[in-house]
Amino acid sequence: MLALRRREKIAVEALYDMYSASLFGVISRIINDTAVAEDVLQDTFVKIWNSFASYSTEKGRLFTWMVNIARNLAIDKIRSKDFKNQNKNQELENNVTFIDEQRNTVYKPELLGIKELVETLKPEQKSILDLVYFKGYTHVEAADELGVPLGTIKTRLRMAIVQLRKHFN
Amino acid sequence: MEEVKAYIESGILELYVLGDVTPQERAEVEAMASKHPAIKAELDEIEKSLELYAEANAVEPSEGQRDRILNSLLTNFADDRNFPSIEVKKVDNVVPFDRPKQSNFYKYAFAASLALLLVSIAALISVYRDLQQSNTLVASLQTQSQHFTNRVNFMDHELSIFRDPSFKMLKLKGTPKSPASVLMVAWSPVKRKVMIDMGNASMPANDQAHQYQLWALVGGKPVDLGVFDADTTSKEMKEMKSTALADAFAVTLEPRGGSSSPTMSEMVVVGKF
Numbered sequence: 001m002l003a004l005r006r007r008e009k010i011a012v013e014a015l016y017d018m019y020s021a022s023l024f025g026v027i028s029r030i031i032n033d034t035a036v037a038e039d040v041l042q043d044t045f046v047k048i049w050n051s052f053a054s055y056s057t058e059k060g061r062l063f064t065w066m067v068n069i070a071r072n073l074a075i076d077k078i079r080s081k082d083f084k085n086q087n088k089n090q091e092l093e094n095n096v097t098f099i100d101e102q103r104n105t106v107y108k109p110e111l112l113g114i115k116e117l118v119e120t121l122k123p124e125q126k127s128i129l130d131l132v133y134f135k136g137y138t139h140v141e142a143a144d145e146l147g148v149p150l151g152t153i154k155t156r157l158r159m160a161i162v163q164l165r166k167h168f169n
Numbered sequence: 170m171e172e173v174k175a176y177i178e179s180g181i182l183e184l185y186v187l188g189d190v191t192p193q194e195r196a197e198v199e200a201m202a203s204k205h206p207a208i209k210a211e212l213d214e215i216e217k218s219l220e221l222y223a224e225a226n227a228v229e230p231s232e233g234q235r236d237r238i239l240n241s242l243l244t245n246f247a248d249d250r251n252f253p254s255i256e257v258k259k260v261d262n263v264v265p266f267d268r269p270k271q272s273n274f275y276k277y278a279f280a281a282s283l284a285l286l287l288v289s290i291a292a293l294i295s296v297y298r299d300l301q302q303s304n305t306l307v308a309s310l311q312t313q314s315q316h317f318t319n320r321v322n323f324m325d326h327e328l329s330i331f332r333d334p335s336f337k338m339l340k341l342k343g344t345p346k347s348p349a350s351v352l353m354v355a356w357s358p359v360k361r362k363v364m365i366d367m368g369n370a371s372m373p374a375n376d377q378a379h380q381y382q383l384w385a386l387v388g389g390k391p392v393d394l395g396v397f398d399a400d401t402t403s404k405e406m407k408e409m410k411s412t413a414l415a416d417a418f419a420v421t422l423e424p425r426g427g428s429s430s431p432t433m434s435e436m437v438v439v440g441k442f
Contacts, residue, residue: 020229020230038231045238060186060213061220133222134226139184139189154183157180157184161218164219164222
């Protein structure tokens with residue numbers, strides 16, 4: 001942490017090795033195009049690097065701060081005009097590939113405990129958690145998307161996270 | 170403690186960690202967390218579990234990304250430290266300076282060329298006028314020069330007659346009918362040429378219906394040598410019809426065009442060798 005504040009090379013490398021995969025997991029679920037997702041990952045690290053002074057440990061964990069930066073940049077990207085145009089052109093041809101790619105990356109078989117994790121979360125809990133955490137929906141948008149009241153969304157989200165806590169403990 | 174539990178149950182803490190809260194809600198959560206250690210602990214638990222969830226769903230970026238991203242960060246870092254943004258300022262200074270200078274130059278250049286164009290047109294017109302005058306002058310000089318050449322040629326011709334020893338000069342004198350009349354005749358029997366000198370003649374002017382006619386007397390018979398007018402303005406040597414023989418020359422006044430035989434009563438001048 002100290003090294004990060006002093007902006008040393010070794011700190012950046014450690015930061016990348018620890019968190020790049022987790023952050024890229026979030027980004028690549030929001031953006032299907034791998035090249036664009038990788039650009040956003042780079043932007044994320046640049047932003048983390050440049051605004052590191054604004055992070056304080058009192059406000060929460062470092063990863064929480066970073067993942068919010070990554071998610072916001074990814075959402076900005078897919079809402080930007082040029083990305084929309086690009087996506088329109090690719091939509092029809094590459095749809096199948098996108099879906100396949102997604103299936104491959106959602107769960108990594110080499111990670112232990114995943115199967116149990118899937119079983120731990122009820123489908124409605126998982127869908128709401130993934131929408132908000134991985135797709136960048138606000139809970140209001142998620143309520144619209146799933147057609148359930150806001151209160152239910154909040155409860156399900158909380159229950160999903162409670163399940164996760166049980167599982168990881 | 171009931172209040173804290175209800176706050177935790179409300180689900181606002183999860184939304185806070187997911188970044189899905191208004192700035193107002195955010196401030197509220199942060200205030201609560203600093204007041205109640207239980208809420209702080211709950212937040213920490215939520216963050217941890219979501220971090221682990223993200224780790225479980227991690228996707229490795231491709232191989233080249235590590236170098237690309239780390240390099241871009243280090244480049245950024247080097248730029249920040251070693252190159253303060255003075256250069257940008259320099260460029261900013263140059264641009265506004267250059268622009269008015271250039272636009273002024275073109276403005277003046279345009280005005281200058283326009284003025285030059287007008288002056289050139291005026292000069293061209295004046296030169297063109299001079300040229301036309303000169304052309305007129307040249308033409309008139311040419312005419313004059315031609316006139317003189319003709320005159321010189323003519324006089325050479327006259328002179329050659331006077332110089333030619335074969336020409337005989339004969340002065341025809343007035344008859345009693347016109348005693349004041351005089352006419353000079355030059356005759357070359359060798360060249361069979363007869364000339365009368367209008368510049369050295371004194372004859373009464375003839376009217377439109379009559380002309381003078383020159384005759385040669387050969388063996389007592391008159392031979393026609395042609396007609397002429399007594400023109401006071403003419404000074405030239407006039408060539409008449411040719412004859413090789415002549416004893417005497419005479420001029421009679423005849424109807425215009427001449428007669429086949431002379432009217433002796435109208436004889437004006439006569440001369441014998």
